[in-house]
Amino acid sequence: MKMAKKCSLFMLCAAVSLSLAACGPKESSSAKSSSKGSELVVWEDKEKSIGIKDAVAAFEKEHDVKVKVVEKPYAKQIEDLRMDGPAGTGPDVLTMPGDQIGTAVTEGLLKELHVKKDVQSLYTDASIQSQMVDQKLYGLPKAVETTVLFYNKDLISEKELPKTLEEWYDYSKKAANGSKFGFLALFDQIYYAESVMSGYGGYIFGKAKDGSYNPSDIGINNEGAVKGAALIQKFYKDGLFPAGIIGEQGINVLESLFTEGKAAAIISGPWNVEAFSKAGINYGITKLPKLENGKNMSSFIGVKSYNVSAFSKNEELAQELAVFLANEKNSKTRYEETKEVPAVKSLANDPAIMKSEAARAVTEQSRFSEPTPNIPEMNEIWTPADSALQTVATGKADPKQALDQAAETAKGQIKAKHSGK
Numbered sequence: 001m002k003m004a005k006k007c008s009l010f011m012l013c014a015a016v017s018l019s020l021a022a023c024g025p026k027e028s029s030s031a032k033s034s035s036k037g038s039e040l041v042v043w044e045d046k047e048k049s050i051g052i053k054d055a056v057a058a059f060e061k062e063h064d065v066k067v068k069v070v071e072k073p074y075a076k077q078i079e080d081l082r083m084d085g086p087a088g089t090g091p092d093v094l095t096m097p098g099d100q101i102g103t104a105v106t107e108g109l110l111k112e113l114h115v116k117k118d119v120q121s122l123y124t125d126a127s128i129q130s131q132m133v134d135q136k137l138y139g140l141p142k143a144v145e146t147t148v149l150f151y152n153k154d155l156i157s158e159k160e161l162p163k164t165l166e167e168w169y170d171y172s173k174k175a176a177n178g179s180k181f182g183f184l185a186l187f188d189q190i191y192y193a194e195s196v197m198s199g200y201g202g203y204i205f206g207k208a209k210d211g212s213y214n215p216s217d218i219g220i221n222n223e224g225a226v227k228g229a230a231l232i233q234k235f236y237k238d239g240l241f242p243a244g245i246i247g248e249q250g251i252n253v254l255e256s257l258f259t260e261g262k263a264a265a266i267i268s269g270p271w272n273v274e275a276f277s278k279a280g281i282n283y284g285i286t287k288l289p290k291l292e293n294g295k296n297m298s299s300f301i302g303v304k305s306y307n308v309s310a311f312s313k314n315e316e317l318a319q320e321l322a323v324f325l326a327n328e329k330n331s332k333t334r335y336e337e338t339k340e341v342p343a344v345k346s347l348a349n350d351p352a353i354m355k356s357e358a359a360r361a362v363t364e365q366s367r368f369s370e371p372t373p374n375i376p377e378m379n380e381i382w383t384p385a386d387s388a389l390q391t392v393a394t395g396k397a398d399p400k401q402a403l404d405q406a407a408e409t410a411k412g413q414i415k416a417k418h419s420g421k
Helices: 002-008 028-035 049-063 074-087 098-106 125-129 165-175 190-200 223-237 250-259 270-278 315-325 328-338 357-366 376-380 382-393 399-418
Strands: 039-044 066-071 093-097 140-145 148-152 181-184 203-207 213-219 263-268 283-286 300-308
Touching (some): 049 315, 093 098, 098 300, 148 270, 148 357, 181 250, 190 203, 213 399, 223 399, 376 382, 382 399
Parallel strands (some): 039 093
Antiparallel strands (some): 140 300, 203 213
């Protein structure tokens, strides 16, 4: 997820290990009887509180409590919780990106959730996995997003769409003339480049038998990752990507080229649906293309979740609210109001959701994708990997040299900042 990834770059690097109280909730009837007159504070995402308005009202009525909803950018809520939580002015329930879970847990900012397996089983495997740290649950998914392919129907029809990334390369060689382009992507960033590198066998972290990440096993410079980076480099080297989409301003250039009708297709995410619609672009959305080896391009799944603050004085009631907000009925209502794709399995084929082209594309692409690693060590991957890919894009280093250096830097930072866990 775009914003979550950017936010990860600015997270506190030094994690303080704190032990969390792990008391299971009482029966819901006990919670109800002791909740009368209580007040809960929910931090919801900006311009998204309309999605839980009815659910909040129903919860207030059922439990005879007051729920105050405050809108804050979801990718920055953990940052605010670090200050407001200890001061007693923070939320009981907040929303956050899945890739921040590990750091938040390490810092003692979140309560472990104790919910039954049948509740956990409501959600897609990838989304619920994003909320797990050391096999313990710290949140419930409310929405998922992943990168997809946007294409301009006035420049290329659905039937003409190349099926593979290599075919897009060939298409772009014919379409690119210096002012107009075929296919574009921010492949100088690991968030997007991993879609190619992982298809050839690259990975961020290896996994243990229990599914947990192994931060000592870094795969951003293995043989497959290097092969993927070499393919990426061809798009830049052969002038199929403009120089302006490299670096911090790259995203603005890429989006402008698309909204100006100068790019036939780009990799972006559902966060741009509204913007592209307002720009009047006659666009279509579909999953990412395949690679020449037959594998579909992967992507990172971004997961938004409801989590309970470690500073909440009403943790049982707060957990009950989180479960309620993220249930099937309220997830569907939230989608109808916000258009953010829910993480509930049973809604994957719901007609009301699948009539949306964007929702269909996100759902299909999610089949080939995996959660952004949520462990604190991920913070040490972003910058070295992005720097390496930028040297690849500009031709200042060959892929193996650049990625070897990135892996070495990441390992050094992980050892220096996380070895004391």
